[in-house]
Amino acid sequence: MQKMQRRSRKKTGERYELERSPLAQSPTQKDIAALVRETKSDLKTLATGRFKEQFLVRRTITTNGKTRELVYPEGRLRAVHERLKFHLSKIVQPSYLMSPRKGRAQRDNAAAHLDAAQFLTLDLRQFYPSTTRQMIRNSLAAQFGMQTDVAGLIGHLATADDCACFGSPLTPVLAALVHRPMFDRIADRCRSDDLSYTVWVDDLTISGERLTGDLRTAIRAIISEHGLRSHKLKTYTGNRAVFITGVGVVGSNLVVPRRLELRSKELWAELKACETFEEKDTSSTRLLSHLGGIRAVVGPSSQRGQKIASEMNSIRQKREKARRSHQQEFLARTSGALQLSDSEKIARKAEIDALPF
Structure with missing residues (x-):
């Protein structure tokens, strides 16, 4: 005890x-x-x-x-x-x-x-x-x-x-x-x-x-x-x-109220229903914050905490992949068939890197 x-x-x-x-x-x-x-x-x-x-x-x-x-x-x-x-x-x-x-x-x-x-x-x-x-x-x-x-x-x-x-x-x-x-x-x-x-x-x-x-x-x-x-x-x-x-408290484990677990399912459903990058980015951030709060309670070394860590890592990887894809699409839309000089390419890259996604 x-x-x-x-x-x-x-x-x-x-x-x-x-x-x-x-x-x-x-x-x-x-x-x-x-x-x-x-x-x-x-x-x-x-x-x-x-x-x-x-x-x-x-x-x-x-x-x-x-x-x-x-x-x-x-x-x-x-x-x-x-x-x-x-x-x-x-x-x-x-x-x-x-x-x-x-x-x-x-x-x-x-x-x-x-x-x-x-x-x-x-x-x-x-x-x-x-x-x-x-x-x-x-x-x-x-x-x-x-x-x-x-x-x-x-x-x-x-x-x-x-x-x-x-x-x-x-x-x-x-x-x-x-x-x-x-x-x-x-x-x-x-x-x-x-x-x-x-x-x-x-x-x-x-x-x-x-x-x-x-x-x-x-x-x-x-x-x-x-x-x-x-x-x-x-x-x-x-x-x-x-x-x-x-x-x-359940034996040697800490758990969160059922309403928070149900909220996790709702946020997962919201993320899967997103279509645009902006929607996915906002929904991912919200879900990561929620899962992080649960993990802080149950403990990172617990079985539930380790599972949540894997889920959060997967969300981050998918968000990063979506961010890069969105950057490429943005570059394609804005540059088109234009021939850019080296200085213009550098300026364009800096502009893209400064985007909030």
């Missing part, structure tokens, strides 16, 4: 453990202001009152039938959020955290659960809106050892209506950090049971040889103790594909 992923600092940009962060060196409000390139006075003004509201955007969006209320910063307040995110992102993250994290993708999240016999997935209900200003302040004070006035200032900057800004670039990184003690407790429980465990924003996945009812009860209790709620708790066996953040 594949264990938790090792830390990778080279790809993520993570540089130091939490206790070595500038935020853990007993910073004052003035120090925090300097980190985000503001004066202490201006930062406190940005954090409170009507002035702060001027830098907040409020929108309602509907995706997949769900309505979400977005509140995110713009202008100077957004710049502050970006700079706080920059400093928090330098902290080395635990191996179970897959997102928000540079250098990790949905494939990595699923690959951590290869060869598992049983799976447990659950979501954290209203993860960002449930992350309150008080949670942020208390967490920063506890984990970084900040003075309460400093932690409180960051809490005001990072929130709107007393909860984390839904839509801010800072919120995913900050929320993962604020709830790290909870995630760590779950990781400890999974480790004691020899289970694999990953976190993708608010989606938790646990897998192993056997998942007990006591484990599910314990995890839900830990989440509740930290002021959050869990839902969409589901258990699966490895007899068929188990999809984890959009990537399927």
